[in-house]
Amino acid sequence: MKKKVIVILGQTATGKSDLAVKLALRLCSGQAKKNGGEIISADSRQVYIGLDIGTGKITKKEMRGIPHHLLDVVNPKNKFTVTEYQQKTIYAMTEIFKKGKTPIICGGTGFYIDAITKGTIFPEVPPNIKLRKLLEKKSSAKLFSMLLKLDKKRANDIKNKNEINNKVRLIRAIEIARALGEVPNITEATPPYEFIKIGLFLPDEILKKKVNKRVTAMFQNGLLKEIIKLKKEGISQKRLMEFGFEYDNPTKEKVILETIKYAKRQMTWFKRDKEIIWFDASKSDILGNVVNLLKINI
RNA sequence: GCGUCGGUGGUAGAGUGGUCAAUUACAACAGACUGUAAAUCUGUCGCCUUCGGGCUACGUAGGUUCAAAUCCUACCCGACGCA
Numbered sequence: 001m002k003k004k005v006i007v008i009l010g011q012t013a014t015g016k017s018d019l020a021v022k023l024a025l026r027l028c029s030g031q032a033k034k035n036g037g038e039i040i041s042a043d044s045r046q047v048y049i050g051l052d053i054g055t056g057k058i059t060k061k062e063m064r065g066i067p068h069h070l071l072d073v074v075n076p077k078n079k080f081t082v083t084e085y086q087q088k089t090i091y092a093m094t095e096i097f098k099k100g101k102t103p104i105i106c107g108g109t110g111f112y113i114d115a116i117t118k119g120t121i122f123p124e125v126p127p128n129i130k131l132r133k134l135l136e137k138k139s140s141a142k143l144f145s146m147l148l149k150l151d152k153k154r155a156n157d158i159k160n161k162n163e164i165n166n167k168v169r170l171i172r173a174i175e176i177a178r179a180l181g182e183v184p185n186i187t188e189a190t191p192p193y194e195f196i197k198i199g200l201f202l203p204d205e206i207l208k209k210k211v212n213k214r215v216t217a218m219f220q221n222g223l224l225k226e227i228i229k230l231k232k233e234g235i236s237q238k239r240l241m242e243f244g245f246e247y248d249n250p251t252k253e254k255v256i257l258e259t260i261k262y263a264k265r266q267m268t269w270f271k272r273d274k275e276i277i278w279f280d281a282s283k284s285d286i287l288g289n290v291v292n293l294l295k296i297n298i
Numbered sequence: 299g300c301g302u303c304g305g306u307g308g309u310a311g312a313g314u315g316g317u318c319a320a321u322u323a324c325a326a327c328a329g330a331c332u333g334u335a336a337a338u339c340u341g342u343c344g345c346c347u348u349c350g351g352g353c354u355a356c357g358u359a360g361g362u363u364c365a366a367a368u369c370c371u372a373c374c375c376g377a378c379g380c381a
Contacts, residue, residue, distance in 0.1 A: 012336080044335060055336085081333040111335050122333050132334090154332085161330055162340035169331080169338070176332075186332045244336040257325085262336045268329065 002194040008106040010200035011263040013210040014281040017058045020106035024066040035100040041070040042107025048076040053226045054246035110269035119189040125179040135171045143170040150177035199276040206282045211259045
């Protein structure tokens with residue numbers, strides 16, 4: 001029997017973090033016969049130290065004593081990658097199980113979640129900053145023909161997915177092909193755990209209201225100050241842009257709009273995963289329903 | 299009141315007699331996703347369609363023309379200037 005890991009995922013502003021904490025606390029209570037839970041964040045930006053308000057990072061107080069992993073693990077000057085996320089998360093899960101606790105993965109970055117739950121094996125080619133800089137200057141057509149020479153299969157694969165203009169992908173493919181001779185086929189290694197995926201979503205209108213509220217609070221809590229602070233610490237404008245729209249000369253209107261768009265993109269990703277059990281976060285007693293579900297499964 | 303400029307699709311904004319259902323951008327909708335993923339990229343985007351085409355559209359109403367978003371007239375609305 002595989003050990004179980006709870007995954008809480010879904011759209012932004014649906015209350016994932018809150019649910020995760022409550023679940024972790026519930027797992028502490030005797031009836032569950034567990035020693036409690038610990039939370040592993042699955043958010044590509046909350047890993048950075050100092051990106052707090054803009055990323056909607058949970059506060060110490062909100063954690064209510066539940067240990068959180070994969071938050072604040074890297075300096076924002078350095079780039080973090082899925083592979084690092086994978087390694088650190090696998091390690092965290094093992095450690096949590098050693099304590100006899102249940103890991104709760106919680107976040108909205110689908111790519112990161114899949115890397116864990118599907119056991120995606122990425123090619124062992126670290127980012128080559130120099131090469132990337134060089135390639136970024138080239139046109140996508142040029143990059144495509146370069147890749148075509150290096151790895152025809154991958155080049156056409158990218159083309160067939162209508163991504164001829166996707167420089168990011170072309171560059172990464174060239175990077176891998178140059179290091180390994182070709183881009184290996186994607187493979188997955190069945191993880192040693194069983195993942196119970198709980199998805200939270202909100203009906204459009206309610207989502208809009210929540211996002212509005214959340215963004216308003218963000219600005220009140222000092223988003224702009226946070227950006228100034230990051231700049232003082234030596235984060236460039238270019239780097240800030242990479243952290244997303246909240247950090248790129250944000251205005252309230254812009255952030256609200258972009259957040260809603262982002263939430264939709266998140267759903268596009270998650271929709272494909274048929275293992276997710278969905279809950280409407282606007283309904284009452286989500287926790288109760290989730291606990292009931294887990295009673296059967298855990 | 300007179301004069302000038304302007305009124306274009308959900309929005310901004312091109313077009314200024316035929317190749318215009320109308321460049322483009324944004325929004326909207328759908329999708330992709332091999333170490334940046336809140337990133338990056340793709341498709342659709344007036345209505346109907348048996349996918350050949352058909353219909354209705356560029357402030358309103360007329361007119362000129364084989365043909366008008368584009369020219370003319372009147373009217374309505376807006377901005378600015380002069381009174």
